[in-house]
Amino acid sequence: MMQLFHLSQSKDSSLQKQLREQIALAIMKGSIPLDIPLPSSRKLAEQLNIGRNTVVLAYEHLLDDGYIVARERRGYFVNPDILGGQVSASLRPTEEEYKRPDWERRFKVQPTGQTNIVKVADWQSYEYPFIYGQFDEKIFPSVNWRECCRDAASDTALNDWASDNLDNDDPRLIEQIRTRLLPRRGVWASPEQILITVGSQQSLFMLVQLLLDQHSVLGLEEPGYVDVRNIASLHKCQIKSLAIDAEGLIVDDQLKGCDLIYTTPSHQCPTAVTMPIERRYELLNRANSEDFLIIEDDYESETNFNGKPSPALKSLDTSDRVIYIG
Structure with a gap:
């Protein structure tokens, strides 16, 4: 043995x-x-x-x-x-009995053919890996994280989160987001305005699915976040590339015709430039006058090298046109 x-x-x-x-x-x-x-x-x-x-x-x-x-x-x-409970292997048909389907012909979309950013498997061995979305184990508070995991798996906590909440998020987590996290970015929201997802990509997928169709135009920063372009292309909407400069997305007539604009004003992806507050007001005014919506991806807003952090675009929005992802 x-x-x-x-x-x-x-x-x-x-x-x-x-x-x-x-x-x-x-x-x-x-x-x-x-x-x-x-x-x-x-x-x-x-x-x-x-x-x-x-x-x-x-x-x-x-x-x-x-x-x-x-x-x-x-x-x-x-x-x-x-x-x-195992199924007998003899019940499986042989390859001669049935012809395998042509899967390539049946696929209506080919996600694997999209251009993606590929991370090398040993990225942690690089002194400067230049990737995002990964934490540094040297500075991550692993002790506190383990303590939180133990608390979340306690008998009392299990009774709370293991129940069937259907379409409700954890009310205590919502409250922490509403009262502790969002106010730091100048955003004030009611509990019913907050939706917890498994990440920004799921948020973007849901928004594209809800707000766009083949007749809609989505404006994307160029260069910009690759994954949102790939998500949009799966839904057959029209994609319009929008130029940027040293202050982020350029707000001018290039925005005309867009139904929805995706922007990263606080930490432009991938250039990392920050949109000044004057241009943020210009963008909001354009959204009002030309009737388009804005998705603000506020990722890494804490990474600021130019003094005080800029307020989130959502915090300046008085007409409910900005959908905030953070």
């Missing part, structure tokens, strides 16, 4: 995780007999030259997941119930 497991210190996953996955795979393949106990933690640890605690933890996880069962004074055995 020992020959089934091959652990490597060089792999990204821990030895305990490798062992757990390999035992589970061997069980599902039927490589471990039902009537023979698994090796003791001490014996398996000696054979694989790993710590006994590593094996104990792997066994405990497999026990919790239902792969094995404990029998008093006999050890761990494969749980026969875990194999009972």
Whole structure:
């Protein structure tokens, strides 16, 4: 049985995780007999030259997941119930019986053909990786984060967030966003005006889906955020490139004809320039006079190298034309 497991210190996953996955795979393949106990933690640890605690933890996880069962004074055995629900391989049709569909012909869109920013796998080894969306483990408050995770998994917290809220977000999280985060950007909102998503890309996808169709024109900064262009192209709307300068999006007649404009005024992507407050007022006035909406992506607004942070475009909006993502 020992020959089934091959652990490597060089792999990204821990030895305990490798062992757990390999035992589970061997069980599902039927490589471990039902009537023979698994090796003791001490014996398996000696054979694989790993710590006994590593094996104990792997066994405990497999026990919790239902792969094995404990029998008093006999050890761990494969749980026969875990194999009972498997579909017989003989029920699968052979390749000769059915012709495979031509998936390339059936796809109406080809997202993989879009231009994307590719991050190298070992970006952390670069002194200046020039990427965004990743945290620096050297300065990330990991101790506080672990403490928050433990609190969120407590019995009291589980009762709160494990219930079916349907279309409601966590009211306490909404309250923190409304009273602590948004006011720092000069934005005041009621709870029903706040929607929590799994990131800016989901927010953008929802907004494009709701506000644009094949007859709509979306204005995008050029150069700008690649992903919003890709999202928009999937919905067949018309995309208009908008020029920028040293103060961000240029507010002039190039905005005419747009139904929706996506902009990053506080930290233009990718140039990092900041739109001055005078131009922000010009943009809002144009939105009113030419009847278009604005998506303000306020990412990295805290990264400011020119003195005091500029107020969010949304904080200056008095006609409800700005949709704020932050």
